[in-house]
Structure formats: structure tokens, C-alpha cells
Amino acid sequence: MGAIDPALLLAAIIVAATPILLAALGELVVERAGVLNLGVEGMMITGAICGFAVAVNSGSPALGFVAAAGGGAVLALLFAVLTQVALANQVASGLALTLFGLGLSSLLGQGYQGIKPPPVPRLDLGPLSDLPFLGRVLFSHDLMAYLALALVAVVWAVLKYTRAGLILRAVGENHDAAHALGYKVVRVRVLAILFGGACAGLGGAYISLIRVPQWTEGMTSGAGWIALALVVFASWKAGRVLLGAWLFGGVTVLQLNLQAAGLAIPVEYLSMSPYLITILVLVIMARDKSRAPASLGRVFHASQ
Amino acid sequence: MLRLEKRPQPSRLWTYATPPLAVVITMIAGAALFAALGKDPVEAIATIFWKPLFGEFSFYYRPQLLIKAAPLILIAIGLSLGFRAGIWNIGAEGQYIIGALAGAGVALALYPLESRIVFPLMVIAGALGGWAWAMIPALLKVRFGTNEILVSLMLVYVAEQLLAAMALGLMKNPEGRGFPGSRNLREYDSAHNADIIAGTGMHWGVAAAVIAVIAAYILLSRHSLGFHIRLAGQAPRAARFAGVRPGRLVIFCLGVAGALAGLAGMFEVAGPAGQISIDFNVGYGFTAIIVAFLGRLHPVGIGLAGLLMALTYIGGEMAQSTLGLPAAAIQLFQGMLLFFLLAVDLLTNYRIRLHKREAV
Numbered sequence: 001m002g003a004i005d006p007a008l009l010l011a012a013i014i015v016a017a018t019p020i021l022l023a024a025l026g027e028l029v030v031e032r033a034g035v036l037n038l039g040v041e042g043m044m045i046t047g048a049i050c051g052f053a054v055a056v057n058s059g060s061p062a063l064g065f066v067a068a069a070g071g072g073a074v075l076a077l078l079f080a081v082l083t084q085v086a087l088a089n090q091v092a093s094g095l096a097l098t099l100f101g102l103g104l105s106s107l108l109g110q111g112y113q114g115i116k117p118p119p120v121p122r123l124d125l126g127p128l129s130d131l132p133f134l135g136r137v138l139f140s141h142d143l144m145a146y147l148a149l150a151l152v153a154v155v156w157a158v159l160k161y162t163r164a165g166l167i168l169r170a171v172g173e174n175h176d177a178a179h180a181l182g183y184k185v186v187r188v189r190v191l192a193i194l195f196g197g198a199c200a201g202l203g204g205a206y207i208s209l210i211r212v213p214q215w216t217e218g219m220t221s222g223a224g225w226i227a228l229a230l231v232v233f234a235s236w237k238a239g240r241v242l243l244g245a246w247l248f249g250g251v252t253v254l255q256l257n258l259q260a261a262g263l264a265i266p267v268e269y270l271s272m273s274p275y276l277i278t279i280l281v282l283v284i285m286a287r288d289k290s291r292a293p294a295s296l297g298r299v300f301h302a303s304q
Numbered sequence: 305m306l307r308l309e310k311r312p313q314p315s316r317l318w319t320y321a322t323p324p325l326a327v328v329i330t331m332i333a334g335a336a337l338f339a340a341l342g343k344d345p346v347e348a349i350a351t352i353f354w355k356p357l358f359g360e361f362s363f364y365y366r367p368q369l370l371i372k373a374a375p376l377i378l379i380a381i382g383l384s385l386g387f388r389a390g391i392w393n394i395g396a397e398g399q400y401i402i403g404a405l406a407g408a409g410v411a412l413a414l415y416p417l418e419s420r421i422v423f424p425l426m427v428i429a430g431a432l433g434g435w436a437w438a439m440i441p442a443l444l445k446v447r448f449g450t451n452e453i454l455v456s457l458m459l460v461y462v463a464e465q466l467l468a469a470m471a472l473g474l475m476k477n478p479e480g481r482g483f484p485g486s487r488n489l490r491e492y493d494s495a496h497n498a499d500i501i502a503g504t505g506m507h508w509g510v511a512a513a514v515i516a517v518i519a520a521y522i523l524l525s526r527h528s529l530g531f532h533i534r535l536a537g538q539a540p541r542a543a544r545f546a547g548v549r550p551g552r553l554v555i556f557c558l559g560v561a562g563a564l565a566g567l568a569g570m571f572e573v574a575g576p577a578g579q580i581s582i583d584f585n586v587g588y589g590f591t592a593i594i595v596a597f598l599g600r601l602h603p604v605g606i607g608l609a610g611l612l613m614a615l616t617y618i619g620g621e622m623a624q625s626t627l628g629l630p631a632a633a634i635q636l637f638q639g640m641l642l643f644f645l646l647a648v649d650l651l652t653n654y655r656i657r658l659h660k661r662e663a664v
Contacts, residue, residue, distance in 0.1 A: 086649070087650060093646050095394060100643060103638070222461050279444070282450045
């Protein structure tokens with residue numbers, strides 16, 4: 001156990017937390033608009049392969065991330081059409097999105113197994129990166145990790161201080177009242193869903209381009225579902241999503257390190273731990289129901 | 305312009321017409337997909353939907369149809385009860401795995417005892433295993449109000465890890481020369497889930513699926529519990545006034561779904577699969593969600609939908625070997641089916657009216 005460097009461990013936690021942080025932030029916005037999109041896993045894995053394929057073919061990870069956001073958003077658009085135009089059940093549509101995304105990604109991913117993507121450079125922050133301990137932990141990551149952190153602040157500020165955020169929350173809390181006030185409920189929700197899809201796509205690409213980095217089928221292995229749990233954990237607040245993401249990142253990294261350290265426990269039991277912790281967190285947080293947007297998951301049609 | 309108008313009541317006609325319509329649209333979209341992959345679309349659709357039933361080698365594929373449909377129908381029947389009541393168990397895959405582990409565990413513990421009691425014990429263990437796994441989200445929901453969707457789904461990943469641990473550890477075949485995986489239960493007569501009539505594919509799981517369809521039909525149409533399930537889904541407030549206790553409904557629906565999924569896993573491991581191995585589960589628990597919706601959550605519909613879905617599995621395998629169609633294309637095809645189904649469902653609840661924009 002003594003072989004684990006705490007600086008590397010903390011740095012690894014930030015890397016492990018970024019994909020679920022991105023996906024959960026997107027889903028947070030979607031749910032604040034009153035829509036429950038259970039398709040996060042499907043959008044993440046689609047983003048993972050879109051980003052990977054484009055990055056490999058173009059040689060540019062940046063283009064890869066753009067493609068990942070696009071891929072996630074396109075898939076989210078399907079969900080938006082189903083739930084906002086065809087007024088389908090959101091739970092069933094979200095499940096359909098995940099099943100569809102898993103199939104789509106493994107079809108798109110054929111021929112990409114075992115390839116290494118172009119490396120994503122670490123940002124050189126000059127003297128900051130050379131700081132003895134903090135430099136390694138905080139100031140030697142790639143651009144996406146910082147963008148994810150910035151996004152936390154942006155989502156928080158937009159929801160709390162801007163008119164757009166207020167409208168979004170109004171739509172999520174009471175869509176009939178928002179409609180009566182003249183806000184375009186469906187339009188707001190579709191935009192929120194697209195944003196959620198793009199974020200999930202970015203999160204997926206972070207896994208396939210930076211965290212792992214390679215393509216394997218089903219490689220998100222439940223990260224999208226953990227992101228959904230994270231939104232509940234965070235009581236629909238952006239700041240707490242960050243805390244939650246670090247917690248889950250910490251659990252993931254810790255169990256991987258314990259696996260590497262060759263503990264007497266079989267690897268499989270350690271691999272269960274992130275999922276078990278998620279369940280535990282859900283149980284603890286279930287008492288605080290007050291924060292859920294009041295219109296979450298309800299179908300809106302102007303006739304009612 | 306087009307306008308949606310809510311129907312006072314869901315249309316009966318469209319309730320029956322939407323699933324076949326969705327299948328047809330999926331076939332068209334699927335054909336386009338296969339064409340995009342460079343395969344002859346007509347040939348591909350025929351290979352998936354026609355040849356397994358009426359083609360040259362149908363004598364081999366027809367029994368396969370029952371073998372694949374049985375677990376799908378068993379699981380989907382259980383899921384449909386919950387879905388009707390607004391209880392979303394999407395972790396059937398995990399319950400399926402645990403049922404298989406429990407059933408196989410009993411058989412492996414009793415090996416090499418040859419007795420008539422072995423198989424019934426395995427059936428009970430399989431059902432109990434799946435039931436117990438489903439009780440985790442059920443009790444957490446009733447006691448703490450946790451979301452059963454997320455908990456049951458998380459438990460799928462836990463079950464998969466447990467399966468791997470068992471295949472590599474406790475249940476590993478001691479005479480397997482170090483290969484992962486358990487003893488083959490097909491070589492253990494008392495535990496083997498053999499065809500009831502040889503060569504038909506009609507194993508005990510198929511019999512159980514038929515019984516489940518009939519029992520669910522009677523429950524939903526003739527029993528007050530079935531009425532409560534439907535009421536809780538359609539009018540939760542009215543259900544509470546009618547004395548339906550939501551907690552008990554959660555326990556019942558998740559329990560039945562878990563037990564049926566566990567049974568499906570147990571019949572699979574004792575028969576078609578034969579052994580506990582790392583890749584034992586192939587996603588029946590998730591495909592069963594599609595089956596449940598395609599069957600309109602109605603027992604008879606689920607039976608038909610299960611057969612159709614089994615056909616896409618078998619036809620998909622056939623298209624894989626003869627046309628080189630990737631396995632993922634079939635997965636995508638199944639996903640599309642659910643998409644289109646949900647989309648055309650609009651017609652059941654809403655009327656589409658063509659109407660001119662008028663001054664208000």
C-alpha cells in the first residue's frame with residue numbers, strides 16, 4: 001500500500017470524476033427543465049465512439065470532442081422528438097435511447113478496437129504545474145478537465161442568476177403555469193435535452209480519449225447510470241454534483257488501486273464497490289425529496 | 305397545419321394496430337440500415353424474419369425459437385406487471401444472473417447425487433434467488449423511498465461481477481483443467497433441463513413461460529390484485545382511495561418479476577447454456593423490456609412479442625453467418641423497434657387533425 005503516491009492518486013480521482021461530472025451536469029439541466037432522460041448511458045457511449053472515431057481519423061482530439069458532443073446531441077434529439085413531440089413516456093423512451101445507443105455504438109465501433117487515439121496534451125500552466133504537490137494534483141490536467149469544472153460554475157450561475165435559468169426552472173417546476181405565462185415549454189425542454197446530450201457525449205469521449213484511452217464495446221459500463229444517481233445525490237444543485245463526482249471518482253480510483261496492490265479480495269468484489277456505494281448514497285439521499293423539480297417526468301401537452 | 309388533439313379514451317383500434325405498424329416501420333428502417341452497411345436489404349430482412357421459420361434449415365431453427373423466446377417471455381411477463389403499476393424494474397438482467405447462480409449452485413452442491421429431487425430444488429432456488437435480488441430495490445423503495453430504476457440497474461453490474469467471481473472461483477469446475485466456468489449441467493442428468501419432447505426445444509422453461517402467460521392473464525383480468533395493479537398505474541390517487549397499499553404493490557410486482565427472471569436464468573443455465581461462465585448473460589433482461597412494451601404489457605401480446613424478438617435473435621445469428629451482418633446491427637435493430645413503437649403510440653392517445661390556422 002505504501003507504493004501509492006497520494007499526489008498521483010488525487011490527480012487520478014479528478015480524471016475519473018470528469019466523465020460523470022460532465023454527464024451529470026447535462027442531466028441536471030435536463031431534469032431542472034422537468035424532463036427525466038434515462039438515456040444518459042446510451043448518449044455517453046455514442047459520444048465515446050463518435051469522439052474516438054473522429055479523433056483517430058482526423059488526428060485531432062479537439063475535433064473528436066466536438067463530434068462527441070454532436071453525436072450525443074443527435075441521439076438526445078431522438079429522445080426530444082419522442083417525448084416532446086410524440087409525447088411518449090419518458091422512462092420508456094430513455095430506456096429505448098440507452099438500448100439504441102449501445103447497439104449503435106458497437107456498430108460504429110467496428111474496426112476501432114485495439115487502436116490508440118491521438119494523445120490529448122496536458123495543459124502546461126507554467127510555474128503552477130511545477131508546484132511540488134498541488135502542481136501534480138491540480139495543475140497538470142488536460143483542457144477538458146478544466147472545462148468541466150468551468151461548466152459547473154456556468155451551470156450554477158445561469159440557473160441561479162439569469163433570466164434563461166429562471167425560465168428553465170419555471171418550466172421544470174410547473175409547466176402549465178410557465179405555458180400560461182407565455183413561455184415555450186417544449187422549446188425550452190428540447191434545448192435542455194440537447195444540452196444534456198452534448199454533455200453526456202463529451203463525458204463519454206473523455207473516457208474513450210483520455211481516461212482509458214481506447215475503444216471497447218460497452219466501455220462506459222454504467223457511468224451514465226451513476227451520473228443519473230449523482231443528480232439525485234446532488235439534490236439537483238450544480239455545486240453538489242461536483243462533490244458527488246469526486247466522491248465516485250475517489251471510490252473508483254481507490255478500488256482500482258486496491259486491485260493493483262494485490263489485496264487478498266478477488267478483483268470482482270472490488271469492482272462492485274462503485275455500484276454498491278451508489279446504492280448506499282441513493283438510500284441516504286432518498287430522505288431529501290423536496291428538491292426534485294415538481295414537473296419532473298410529467299408529459300406536457302397544451303390541451304390539458 | 306397539423307395539430308394534436310387528446311382522445312377522451314385511448315383508441316382501441318390503434319392499441320392493437322401500433323405494434324405491427326412499429327414492426328413494419330422498423331423493417332423498413334432496418335432495410336435502409338442494412339443497405340447502408342452494403343448488404344442486400346431484401347435478402348437481409350428475409351434472412352432474419354423468413355428463413356428461420358420456412359427456409360431450408362428451419363428444422364434446426366424452429367426449436368431455437370422456443371429456446372430463445374422462453375426467457376424473454378418469462379422475464380417480460382414479470383416486468384409488465386410492474387410497468388403497469390408504474391414500478392420500473394429495469395434490473396431483470398441481474399435477477400436473471402442471480403437466479404442462474406442460485407439454481408446452478410444447488411446443482412453443483414448436490415453433484416453427483418442422482419435423484420428426482422435435484423431439479424425441483426434448483427427451480428425453487430432459481431426463483432428464490434431472483435426474488436431475493438429484486439427484494440433489494442423493493443425494500444429500499446418501500447423503506448427509504450429510493451428510486452427503484454437506479455437501484456435495480458446498479459445491481460445488474462453487481463450481479464455481473466458476482467457471476468465472474470463465481471465462474472472463476474467458487475463454482476469453477478475442479479476437473480476443468482483450470483478453464484473458467486462451472487461443470488456442464490447438461491452432463492449431469494438430474495440437473496439437466498432437457499427437452500420435454502426431444503428435439504422440439506420444448507424444455508421446462510418453455511412450459512413455465514406458457515404457465516406465466518396464463519397466470520398473468522387471469523391475474524390481470526379476473527383478480528382484484530390485478531385490478532389494483534392497473535388502477536395504481538392509471539390513477540394513483542384513486543388507487544389510494546380504493547385502499548391499494550403502494551408498498552405492498554411494489555413488493556409484489558418486483559418480487560414476481562425477480563422470481564420469474566430468476567427462473568428464466570435457472571432454466572437457461574441448466575439447459576441451453578449448460579454452465580456458469582463469465583459471458584453467461586446475453587442481455588435477455590434488457591431485451592425483455594422491449595418485449596414487454598411491444599406486447600403492450602398484455603400477457604398474450606407479450607407471448608407473441610417474445611416469439612418475434614426471439615426470431616430477430618435467431619435470424620440475426622443466421623444473417624451474421626450467411627451475410628456477414630454485424631451482431632451490433634441486430635442489437636440496433638431491436639433498439640429501433642422500441643423507438644418506433646413509442647413514437648407511433650402517439651396515435652393511440654392523440655388524434656392528428658389537419659386544420660387551418662384561424663384567428664383566435
